[in-house]
Amino acid sequence: METDHTAGKEQIGRSMSRVDGRLKVTGGAKYAAEYELPALVYGVLVTSTIARGRIRSFDTRAAEKLPGVLAIMTYKNAPAVPGYKDTDPAEKRVAGQELRVFFDDQIQFSNQPVALAIADTLEKATYAASLVNVVYDVQKPTTDLSANLTKAYTPERPDDYNRGVADAYKQAAVRIEQEYHTPVHVHNTMEPHAATAVWEGDNAVTVYNKTQGVSLAKKDIQKLFGLSPDNVRVHSPFVGGAFGSSSRIWPPEMAALLGAKLVKRPVKVVAKREQVFNLVGYRPESIQRVALGATAAGKLTGITHHAVGLTSQYEQFTERILHPTKSMYQSPNLNATYRLVGLDLSTPCWARGPGETTGSFALESAMDELAYALNMDPLALRRANFAETDPESKKPWSSNYLRDCYEQGARAFGWEKRDPTPRSMHDGEWLVGMGMSAGIYKSDRAAASARARLGADGSLLIQTAAADVGPGTYTILTQIAAETMGIDASRVRVELGDSAFPQAPPQYGSHTAVSVGSAVHDACQELRRKLAALTDNGKRDATAGQAEQSHETILRQHNLPELVVVTESKGGAELETVARRSFAAHFVAVQVHPTLGMVRVTKIVSAIDAGKVLNPKTARSQVLGAATWSIGMALMEEGVIDDRSGRYVNNNLADYHVPVVADMPAIEVIFIDKNDSVIDPMGAKGLGEISMTGMAAAITNAIYHATGKRIRHLPATPDKLMA
Amino acid sequence: MADQQHPDESAEHSGASRRDFLKQSSIMAAFAITPPAAVTAVEKGLHETIATRFEQMPLRVTINGAAQQLNIEPRVTLLDLLREQLNLTGTKKGCDHGQCGACTVHVDGTRVNACLTLAMTTEGCKVTTIEGLADGDQLHPMQEAFIKHDGFQCGYCTPGQIMSAVACIREGHADSPDEIREYMSGNICRCGAYSNIVDAIMDVKQGGQKV
Numbered sequence: 001m002e003t004d005h006t007a008g009k010e011q012i013g014r015s016m017s018r019v020d021g022r023l024k025v026t027g028g029a030k031y032a033a034e035y036e037l038p039a040l041v042y043g044v045l046v047t048s049t050i051a052r053g054r055i056r057s058f059d060t061r062a063a064e065k066l067p068g069v070l071a072i073m074t075y076k077n078a079p080a081v082p083g084y085k086d087t088d089p090a091e092k093r094v095a096g097q098e099l100r101v102f103f104d105d106q107i108q109f110s111n112q113p114v115a116l117a118i119a120d121t122l123e124k125a126t127y128a129a130s131l132v133n134v135v136y137d138v139q140k141p142t143t144d145l146s147a148n149l150t151k152a153y154t155p156e157r158p159d160d161y162n163r164g165v166a167d168a169y170k171q172a173a174v175r176i177e178q179e180y181h182t183p184v185h186v187h188n189t190m191e192p193h194a195a196t197a198v199w200e201g202d203n204a205v206t207v208y209n210k211t212q213g214v215s216l217a218k219k220d221i222q223k224l225f226g227l228s229p230d231n232v233r234v235h236s237p238f239v240g241g242a243f244g245s246s247s248r249i250w251p252p253e254m255a256a257l258l259g260a261k262l263v264k265r266p267v268k269v270v271a272k273r274e275q276v277f278n279l280v281g282y283r284p285e286s287i288q289r290v291a292l293g294a295t296a297a298g299k300l301t302g303i304t305h306h307a308v309g310l311t312s313q314y315e316q317f318t319e320r321i322l323h324p325t326k327s328m329y330q331s332p333n334l335n336a337t338y339r340l341v342g343l344d345l346s347t348p349c350w351a352r353g354p355g356e357t358t359g360s361f362a363l364e365s366a367m368d369e370l371a372y373a374l375n376m377d378p379l380a381l382r383r384a385n386f387a388e389t390d391p392e393s394k395k396p397w398s399s400n401y402l403r404d405c406y407e408q409g410a411r412a413f414g415w416e417k418r419d420p421t422p423r424s425m426h427d428g429e430w431l432v433g434m435g436m437s438a439g440i441y442k443s444d445r446a447a448a449s450a451r452a453r454l455g456a457d458g459s460l461l462i463q464t465a466a467a468d469v470g471p472g473t474y475t476i477l478t479q480i481a482a483e484t485m486g487i488d489a490s491r492v493r494v495e496l497g498d499s500a501f502p503q504a505p506p507q508y509g510s511h512t513a514v515s516v517g518s519a520v521h522d523a524c525q526e527l528r529r530k531l532a533a534l535t536d537n538g539k540r541d542a543t544a545g546q547a548e549q550s551h552e553t554i555l556r557q558h559n560l561p562e563l564v565v566v567t568e569s570k571g572g573a574e575l576e577t578v579a580r581r582s583f584a585a586h587f588v589a590v591q592v593h594p595t596l597g598m599v600r601v602t603k604i605v606s607a608i609d610a611g612k613v614l615n616p617k618t619a620r621s622q623v624l625g626a627a628t629w630s631i632g633m634a635l636m637e638e639g640v641i642d643d644r645s646g647r648y649v650n651n652n653l654a655d656y657h658v659p660v661v662a663d664m665p666a667i668e669v670i671f672i673d674k675n676d677s678v679i680d681p682m683g684a685k686g687l688g689e690i691s692m693t694g695m696a697a698a699i700t701n702a703i704y705h706a707t708g709k710r711i712r713h714l715p716a717t718p719d720k721l722m723a
Numbered sequence: 724m725a726d727q728q729h730p731d732e733s734a735e736h737s738g739a740s741r742r743d744f745l746k747q748s749s750i751m752a753a754f755a756i757t758p759p760a761a762v763t764a765v766e767k768g769l770h771e772t773i774a775t776r777f778e779q780m781p782l783r784v785t786i787n788g789a790a791q792q793l794n795i796e797p798r799v800t801l802l803d804l805l806r807e808q809l810n811l812t813g814t815k816k817g818c819d820h821g822q823c824g825a826c827t828v829h830v831d832g833t834r835v836n837a838c839l840t841l842a843m844t845t846e847g848c849k850v851t852t853i854e855g856l857a858d859g860d861q862l863h864p865m866q867e868a869f870i871k872h873d874g875f876q877c878g879y880c881t882p883g884q885i886m887s888a889v890a891c892i893r894e895g896h897a898d899s900p901d902e903i904r905e906y907m908s909g910n911i912c913r914c915g916a917y918s919n920i921v922d923a924i925m926d927v928k929q930g931g932q933k934v
Binding site: 017018020021022023024025026027028029030031033034036042121122123187188189190191192238239240241242243270272273469470471472617618620621622624625626627628629652653654658659660661662664666667 | 812
């Protein structure tokens with residue numbers, strides 16, 4: 001194995017291999033469904049075969065009489081959930097009435113849980129679930145967004161936005177106006193959602209579940225069951241992919257919680273692949289109208305953006321679909337609206353770049369169309385409309401190296417070789433296209449806490465209730481701690497994903513490294529101050545280089561078995577004086593077969609301004625992941641629902657296509673890697689989502705360049721491109 | 724909307740049990756797949772619980788070098804046997820339909836999807852899982868290479884990717900990145916570590932170590 005630990009200084013910014021790598025390559029990392037617990041039994045969900053209506057009756061007799069079956073739980077015998085009755089509307093993360101699992105006879109979407117078969121083996125529970133017979137009163141479901149736009153309403157939490165004159169594009173010298181459509185996009189994490197609940201009596205519960213935020217999950221479970229904070233513990237040290245889908249208490253978790261309460265034994269529930277298509281959220285379908293107006297020289301004079309998204313009938317899920325439009329380009333005039341249509345589907349949820357990914361597909365496609373209308377290079381058009389300050393808040397950027405992204409990305413890609421005429425470039429019989437786009441994504445910082453414990457042997461233990469769903473949080477926190485303490489990274493151990501650890505925000509919204517990294521940084525600084533105070537009453541600069549005496553010597557001299565600090569860290573007022581964003585420029589080359597309409601992405605260059613890069617190795621991997629997701633979104637991923645039944649027709653990985661290794665091109669990742677001096681002490685900004693924002697449009701823009709065919713309705717499947 | 728009755732698909736099976744099926748099947752067919760004692764139990768109308776005991780079938784299989792003498796239900800998949808009965812949870816369940824590759828293990832040296840393999844079919848076989856790949860504390864070269872090249876993020880598809888990658892080289896299907904891409908396309912990685920996985924496999928292949 002490569003030697004990967006260098007001492008003391010300059011740990012941050014180093015390409016360190018993952019500290020949890022060994023556990024992951026040996027099968028030693030434990031995910032939610034993998035805890036061996038005494039008296040564990042299995043729960044298998046029975047889900048509705050209709051999308052709208054009510055349960056008329058159950059016949060559970062055949063299932064109940066099977067040996068090994070403990071219970072068939074339905075709304076008739078499920079334990080009560082006090083939190084379903086009295087939730088403060090202001091506290092709800094999504095407006096409306098959350099899905100109440102096993103609550104009543106109402107069916108609100110297809111595949112809704114109606115029963116849980118609980119048995120002592122997985123096979124018996126599976127068989128028992130198959131014997132539960134449900135009779136429904138069926139109503140015709142409404143699931144087609146396009147056909148129901150007249151039902152669009154303004155959400156309770158509106159996001160309409162105006163500056164300057166409305167519809168100014170209509171007076172512009174050059175203008176375009178188009179409609180863009182993005183389909184349901186399913187996270188499809190490799191690990192299906194799972195939970196094991198273990199009750200001690202009726203008032204204390206431990207849950208091993210798949211969640212991006214143990215602090216948040218704990219709080220939600222506490223509220224749902226009316227428990228005291230000390231009596232709920234959530235474990236989620238390893239998460240097999242999340243991308244936003246593990247950010248609420250979903251039906252599989254509720255089923256485990258309720259089932260375990262009912263049978264008074266630990267119950268494990270693992271969602272089947274077909275169930276993760278709609279029981280744990282998904283990116284909602286959207287229809288967006290974008291109009292752009294510009295001067296003949298390419299200066300934007302007006303932007304109009306009307307977005308409609310789908311949601312369930314019982315909740316109003318909103319996302320940041322208009323955010324890129326508000327801040328990406330300098331335009332004096334902008335009017336934007338956001339509407340929802342409630343359908344007989346489950347509630348969508350946040351999916352990687354929630355809203356920004358969808359909105360930027362429309363905006364960045366429209367910019368490409370405007371460039372052609374202007375007879376202008378698409379990159380030059382974006383440069384001409386660079387926003388020197390945030391057009392929305394009017395505040396200065398905390399940092400903005402988007403111009404460097406444009407420059408370095410274009411150079412590495414070879415943008416100057418592009419003949420702007422569509423269908424002008426070839427490679428053998430294949431049409432060749434080059435496209436680009438820009439991306440913008442918020443860079444938030446939330447309050448976070450960490451515990452740092454220096455042991456008598458000089459080892460350092462960091463504990464925080466953050467998650468590592470894959471970006472490499474264990475590793476970058478190790479680096480931050482090692483550098484701040486001036487010790488070798490091999491002496492640091494980081495523990496995450498336990499709600500008993502100091503509070504941390506969930507891992508979404510690209511703000512873990514910034515928020516939790518700052519907490520770890522501050523905790524280690526505090527430890528150093530304490531050490532310095534021990535050695536010379538605090539006279540020595542606590543942050544100066546390597547301590548002359550080793551930490552263990554200092555502890556020994558003072559007879560201390562350990563030194564522990566818990567620090568909460570959050571940004572100050574300076575955060576509010578600036579607009580905080582990460583930026584990206586994406587360049588994509590494609591080949592399109594002129595007859596068959598097949599698309600191959602052949603090259604991607606992604607240039608990213610995410611501030612200081614804490615670990616280029618793991619950071620690069622995040623951008624590779626975003627490129628993979630963007631290829632999926634642009635070319636193949638589409639949740640298809642039969643509107644006659646309201647049921648999925650492709651809820652499996654053979655029919656819902658995700659990119660495989662053969663679909664992946666060469667990808668070059670460029671980090672501008674310049675410190676942001678405002679947001680956090682490491683100089684970092686958010687990374688996980690910026691690299692996804694806009695990239696799908698770069699792919700379809702390249703397809704337009706190759707073929708002269710504009711794809712405004714994702715995904716760009718061959719049928720849309722056939723000659 | 725008009726009310727209408729809509730029994731779901733399982734209605735037609737209502738009240739039918741596996742043992743009813745056995746009774747209705749031809750005795751010859753039943754003998755082929757079921758121990759005689761179980762058939763007798765069914766014929767004599769013994770209680771389900773007793774019948775269940777007869778349905779435990781003996782399985783001799785070597786898993787990661789250790790000979791196992793097990794009694795299992797014939798409907799148990801190799802994947803569920805590993806994960807739920809033997810606590811070998813390194814082998815992952817991603818789809819349970821042979822569509823994602825997360826459950827890839829070696830049976831007598833050949834890569835298979837453990838979710839599509841009934842455990843009974845491994846009678847007398849040698850099964851290797853991710854837990855059996857390393858030599859004690861010494862990682863397998865493919866495991867080392869995955870760490871070195873960052874061939875994973877969340878880590879959930881990783882055991883399947885590694886088992887598939889080792890087999891890919893042993894099969895002689897790792898002579899070029901394009902060939903690797905073709906022969907590794909049965910293993911989905913949602914985090915998108917694909918190009919790093921190809922780099923890791925090429926590294927091991929070119930390193931010439933024994934895999």
